[in-house]
Amino acid sequence: MAKPKVAFYWCASCGGCEEAVVDLNEDILKVVxxxxxxxxxxxxxxxxxxxxxxKPGEVTVAFINGAVRTSEQEEWVKLLRSKCPMVIAFGSCxxxxxxxxxxxxxxxxxxxxxxxxxxxxxxxxxxxxPQRLTQVNGYALELPEFSASVRCLNQVIxxxxxxxxCPPTPEWIMEACRMIITGHLPAKGSVIGxxxxxxxxxxxxxxxxxxxxxxxxxxVADSTPDPEKCFLAEGYICMGPATRSGCGERCIRGNMPCRxxxxxxxxSLDIGTKFLSAIGSLLDADTEEKSAELAATLVDPLGTFYRxxxxxxxxxxxxx
Amino acid sequence: xxxxxxxxKIVGFLCQWCSYTGADLxxxxxxxxPPTLRTIRVMCSGRVDPTxxxxxxxxxxxxxxxxxxxxxxxxxxxxxxxxxxxYPLLLELLDQFGIERERVRLExxxxxxxxxFAGVVNDMTARIKALGPLNWKERSALYSGVA
Ligand code: SF4
Ligand code: FES
Numbered sequence: 001m002a003k004p005k006v007a008f009y010w011c012a013s014c015g016g017c018e019e020a021v022v023d024l025n026e027d028i029l030k031v032v033x034x035x036x037x038x039x040x041x042x043x044x045x046x047x048x049x050x051x052x053x054x055k056p057g058e059v060t061v062a063f064i065n066g067a068v069r070t071s072e073q074e075e076w077v078k079l080l081r082s083k084c085p086m087v088i089a090f091g092s093c094x095x096x097x098x099x100x101x102x103x104x105x106x107x108x109x110x111x112x113x114x115x116x117x118x119x120x121x122x123x124x125x126x127x128x129x130p131q132r133l134t135q136v137n138g139y140a141l142e143l144p145e146f147s148a149s150v151r152c153l154n155q156v157i158x159x160x161x162x163x164x165x166c167p168p169t170p171e172w173i174m175e176a177c178r179m180i181i182t183g184h185l186p187a188k189g190s191v192i193g194x195x196x197x198x199x200x201x202x203x204x205x206x207x208x209x210x211x212x213x214x215x216x217x218x219x220v221a222d223s224t225p226d227p228e229k230c231f232l233a234e235g236y237i238c239m240g241p242a243t244r245s246g247c248g249e250r251c252i253r254g255n256m257p258c259r260x261x262x263x264x265x266x267x268s269l270d271i272g273t274k275f276l277s278a279i280g281s282l283l284d285a286d287t288e289e290k291s292a293e294l295a296a297t298l299v300d301p302l303g304t305f306y307r308x309x310x311x312x313x314x315x316x317x318x319x320x
Numbered sequence: 321x322x323x324x325x326x327x328x329k330i331v332g333f334l335c336q337w338c339s340y341t342g343a344d345l346x347x348x349x350x351x352x353x354p355p356t357l358r359t360i361r362v363m364c365s366g367r368v369d370p371t372x373x374x375x376x377x378x379x380x381x382x383x384x385x386x387x388x389x390x391x392x393x394x395x396x397x398x399x400x401x402x403x404x405x406x407y408p409l410l411l412e413l414l415d416q417f418g419i420e421r422e423r424v425r426l427e428x429x430x431x432x433x434x435x436x437f438a439g440v441v442n443d444m445t446a447r448i449k450a451l452g453p454l455n456w457k458e459r460s461a462l463y464s465g466v467a
Contacts, residue, residue: 289406320418
């Protein structure tokens with residue numbers, strides 16, 4: 001039997017998801033033993049015309065990482081969707097919007113200004129911005145459109161499965177490959193991970209007190225957390241209570257609180273407000289003034305509560 | 321931006337023990353307040369998950385009122401304290417989304433405070449009228465062009 005063909009593609013992402021595939025180490029050999037890689041822009045030279053020439057179904061699975069911000073990314077994911085019977089959103093950005101999705105906390109104009117006018121390493125006295133069309137020596141040069149906001153993959157095309165994480169862990173990537181090869185697939189639309197919250201799996205859960213009160217917020221930038229204790233009990237924002245487990249608790253073991261890259265468990269509608277609700281209820285405040293005082297010391301609630309998930313949240317983006 | 325005919329849509333989550341009864345009293349006492357409020361009766365103000373609030377805005381509300389028993393009077397002891405602790409964080413969050421603070425209000429209304437209830441709805445309606453419609457769906461970039 002011919003080996004099934006798979007495609008890897010990247011959109012608005014940092015490259016970490018590509019790294020995660022490389023991090024499979026020797027296991028990557030096991031993968032290429034059973035599948036052929038038909039497209040992988042980061043490592044192999046295929047062009048769009050090659051993909052356009054694929055017969056529908058010829059390439060079984062597209063693993064797509066990154067959020068969708070440009071018209072080029074939109075074209076590519078639609079092309080891959082039209083060719084591949086299965087599309088897997090690979091990593092937090094494709095799954096929920098990810099770090100690039102934080103740009104939905106401001107406007108397109110502000111994003112461009114920050115990048116092209118205000119960045120300390122940019123010298124742009126004539127305030128040039130990228131243009132869709134530029135004439136150079138009689139040639140028309142074209143750039144993709146930079147859209148109004150960031151979308152996660154299922155806001156652009158239909159997605160069959162999701163591999164969560166920033167980036168997905170080798171264990172779950174191998175598990176996804178195993179599912180595809182053996183045909184033991186979960187229900188369409190499933191997130192490949194565990195259904196419990198991270199706190200259930202956390203090595204520090206014993207130190208999470210029954211009654212938890214937060215009297216001050218602390219940040220890892222200013223102080224070093226106790227390497228044994230529940231972060232939340234110490235006032236460090238830890239997204240564990242609202243986040244899907246299965247990540248292997250690598251951040252926790254590295255003395256970093258959870259930031260929520262695995263996203264919410266399936267039943268949760270909106271990770272940010274869920275978590276806000278949990279944190280808010282824990283504040284050590286018995287008056288409106290005290291509650292407001294404490295709330296004001298939490299730096300960037302939107303960026304903290306929706307660090308990986310803003311485009312997929314209920315509100316999705318800031319109003320212009 | 322506010323046109324004279326704009327009637328705000330305010331979703332009111334009222335705790336059934338105090339504020340809902342207070343709203344009832346406002347009605348039976350024939351106190352005047354505008355028909356801007358869509359009431360949802362909840363067991364306790366502590367039951368109002370902030371998720372409900374963002375969902376209301378995303379689906380067309382111009383304002384959200386959360387009303388519960390006065391501190392100390394909650395029938396589940398702590399519920400209204402929970403609501404009170406979450407509220408300022410929610411305001412900060414909504415502010416970052418570009419939703420004005422005046423669109424969300426937390427009030428303590430007892431069963432006997434029909435007059436206070438009518439006053440709150442009147443005042444909130446006036447303030448939101450001045451702000452104009454929220455129109456989340458129309459104004460949010462991500463509601464258009466989504467496959
Ligand atoms: S809050 Fe964080 S540190 Fe505490 S038990 Fe949950 S995941 Fe572990
Ligand atoms: S029962 Fe009224 S606020 Fe809790």
